[in-house]
Amino acid sequence: MSPKGKMVQGGSAAGSGLLSCHxxxxxxxxxRFSMAACCPRCGTAVHFRKPQSVQRCWALLIAGxxxxxxxxLLVMMETGSLISYRKDTIISGIVHLWKTGNMMIAVIVFVAxxxxxxxxxxxxxxxxxxxxxxxxxRPKQRTRLYRMIELVGRxxxxxxxxxxxxxxxxxxxxxxxxxxxxxxxAFGAVVILTMFASKQFDPRLIWDPLETDFxxxxxxxxx
Amino acid sequence: xxxxxxxxIACHDCDLLQREIxxxxxxxxxxxxCGAVLYRNATDSINRTLAYALAAxxxxxxxxxxxxxxxxxxxxxxxxxxxxxVLSLWEQQMRLVSASVFVTTIIIPAVExxxxxxxxLPLKLGFVPPGHxxxxxxxxxxxxxxxxxxxxxxxxxxxxxxxxxxxxxxxIAMWSFGLLTxxxxxxxSTFSSRDVWARLDQIKQRRVAP
Numbered sequence: 450m451s452p453k454g455k456m457v458q459g460g461s462a463a464g465s466g467l468l469s470c471h472x473x474x475x476x477x478x479x480x481r482f483s484m485a486a487c488c489p490r491c492g493t494a495v496h497f498r499k500p501q502s503v504q505r506c507w508a509l510l511i512a513g514x515x516x517x518x519x520x521x522l523l524v525m526m527e528t529g530s531l532i533s534y535r536k537d538t539i540i541s542g543i544v545h546l547w548k549t550g551n552m553m554i555a556v557i558v559f560v561a562x563x564x565x566x567x568x569x570x571x572x573x574x575x576x577x578x579x580x581x582x583x584x585x586x587r588p589k590q591r592t593r594l595y596r597m598i599e600l601v602g603r604x605x606x607x608x609x610x611x612x613x614x615x616x617x618x619x620x621x622x623x624x625x626x627x628x629x630x631x632x633x634x635a636f637g638a639v640v641i642l643t644m645f646a647s648k649q650f651d652p653r654l655i656w657d658p659l660e661t662d663f664x665x666x667x668x669x670x671x672x
Numbered sequence: 673x674x675x676x677x678x679x680x681i682a683c684h685d686c687d688l689l690q691r692e693i694x695x696x697x698x699x700x701x702x703x704x705x706c707g708a709v710l711y712r713n714a715t716d717s718i719n720r721t722l723a724y725a726l727a728a729x730x731x732x733x734x735x736x737x738x739x740x741x742x743x744x745x746x747x748x749x750x751x752x753x754x755x756x757x758v759l760s761l762w763e764q765q766m767r768l769v770s771a772s773v774f775v776t777t778i779i780i781p782a783v784e785x786x787x788x789x790x791x792x793l794p795l796k797l798g799f800v801p802p803g804h805x806x807x808x809x810x811x812x813x814x815x816x817x818x819x820x821x822x823x824x825x826x827x828x829x830x831x832x833x834x835x836x837x838x839x840x841x842x843x844i845a846m847w848s849f850g851l852l853t854x855x856x857x858x859x860x861s862t863f864s865s866r867d868v869w870a871r872l873d874q875i876k877q878r879r880v881a882p
Contacts, residue, residue, distance in 0.1 A: 460688075460689060461682070461686070461687040461688060461689060462680075462682035462687050462688075462689040463687055464689075465689055467680070467682065467689065469681070469682035469684070469687070471684060471812075472805070472808055472809050472812055472865075473805075473808065473865065473869045474681060474682075474684075474711075474865070474866060474869070475869075476680040476681060476682050476689070490869070490873075491805040491808065491809075491869075492805055493805070493809060530837065546833075549836065551832055551833075554829055554832050554833070557825070557829065558829065561825075588686070588706070589705075589706055589707065592685050592686060592706045592707075592708070593706075593707070595685075596685070596708070599816070603816065603819055603822055604822055604825070606772075606776065606819055606822045606826075607822055607825055607826050607829065608826075609769060609772065609773065609826075610773065610777070610822065610823050610825075610826030610827070610830075611826045611829050611830050611833070612769070613757050613758070613761050613769065613770070613773050613826075614740070614741065614752070614757050614826060614827065614830040615830050615833060615834070616757075616760065616761060616764060616766075617752050617756060617757030617758075617759075617760035617761055618741055618743055618750060618751075618752045618757065618830075618834070619743070619750075619834075620760055620764070625745075625837065628764065629761065629764065629766045629769060633766060633769050634766065634768050634769055637768065637769050637772050638768070641772060644816065644817075648816070652685045652686065652706075653684075653685065653686055653687040655686070656686040656687060656688075656705070656706070
C-alpha cells in the first residue's frame with residue numbers, strides 16, 4: 450500500500466498511479482487487481498477523478514439554465530395592503546427597492562440573485578467546455594474561477610430567505626399580505642442545482658491536458 | 673508516521689503530488705502550481721475548535737427558540753421564530769421552498785455542530801469516537817450547505833424592507849444569529865481535518881502498542 454519508489458517530480462498523483470482521499474487526504478497506491486479502491490485509513494471510496502464528472506455537471510447545469518427562465522419571468526413575491534397591491538419578479542423587486550431609496554439593499558439583492566447565479570452558470574459552462582476540449586489555456590486562472598464559484602454560490606439563497614421571512618411574518622399579523630410566488634421555487638432550484646453542479650465538477654480535469662505534455666517532455670528527455 | 677504515506681500529499685484542486693513540509697504555527701501551505709491551500713498549522717486546533725463549536729451550539733439553540741423579528745402596526749403585533757416561518761411557508765403550499773430553508777438553516781447547521789462536538793470531545797478526552805469516519809465524511813458533505821451567514825443577511829434585508837411599512841423590533845434570535853455567524857466562521861478557520869486524523873492515528877497507535 451505504501452506509495453514509495455518512483456514519484457514523478459512535478460507530476461500529478463494520478464500520473465504516478467496514486468489516489469488521494471478527499472476525506473482524510475491520505476495518498477495511497479491503487480490496488481493492482483481490483484476496480485474499486487478504498488482509502489486504507491478511512492475507508493472512503495477513492496477515485497483518480499470524480500466519476501462521470503463532466504456528464505453529471507452538464508446535466509445539472511442544463512437543468513439550472515432551464516429553470517433560470519421561470520425564476521426570472523414568474524412572480525417572486527406578491528405584496529398587498531389596504532392601499533396598494535403589487536406583484537414582483539426578481540428584477541422588478543430590485544427596481545422597486547432602488548426607487549424607494551434602499552439603494553444599498555437593492556445592490557446587495559442584485560448581486561446575490563442576479564449577478565451570482567448568472568456568473569455561476571456562465572463560468573461552469575466555460576469550465577466544462579474548456580475541459581472537454583482539453584484546453585491548456587490559463588489553468589491557474591480557471592482553477593481560481595472554480596474556487597470563486599464554490600465560495601460565492603451559496604449567497605444566492607438570500608432572496609429565498611427574505612421571501613420566507615416576509616411571507617411568514619406579515620401573514621401572521623394579518624395586517625397586510627405577502628405571498629411567495631412560483632418563481633421562489635424555480636429560483637431556489639436554480640441555486641441548489643448549480644451548487645450540486647459545481648460540486649460535481651472536478652478541477653483536476655483542468656490540469657490533466659498539461660500533464661500529458663509533461664510526461665511527453667519527460668519521455669523525450671529520457672530517449 | 674516518520675516515513676512513507678504521510679509525507680506525500682496531493683493537491684485537491686490540481687492533483688499535484690508533493691511532499692509535506694513542517695510548518696511554523698499559524699502558517700499555511702499552498703500548492704505551488706495552482707495556489708490552493710493544502711493544509712494549515714492551526715495552533716491548538718482541536719481545543720479551540722471544540723470551544724467554538726460548544727459556544728456555537730448554545731447560540732444555535734437560542735437562535736432557534738426565540739423570535740427573530742417582531743413587527744408592530746397600530747397596536748397589532750406579530751413575531752416569528754425561524755422554525756415558525758418555515759412552518760408558515762409549508763402551510764402556504766410552498767413546500768419545496770420551505771423544505772430547502774428548513775434543511776439549509778436548521779438541519780444542516782445542527783448536524784454540523786453536533787458532528788463537530790461528537791468528534792472533538794472524545795479526542796480531547798483521549799479516546800476514539802466510534803464511527804468517526806462516517807462523521808468526518810458527514811461533516812465534509814454538510815459544510816457547503818450550512819448557510820447561517822446567508823440567513824443573517826436575509827434577516828437584515830427583510831428588516832429593511834419591513835421598516836417601510838411597519839415598526840420592526842429585532843429579536844434576540846437575530847443577535848444570536850449574528851454571533852453564531854462569527855463563531856461558525858471562527859470554527860471553520862481553526863478546524864483542521866489533518867490535525868483530527870493525526871490525533872486519531874496517534875490514539876490508535878498508542879492503543880496497539882502500550
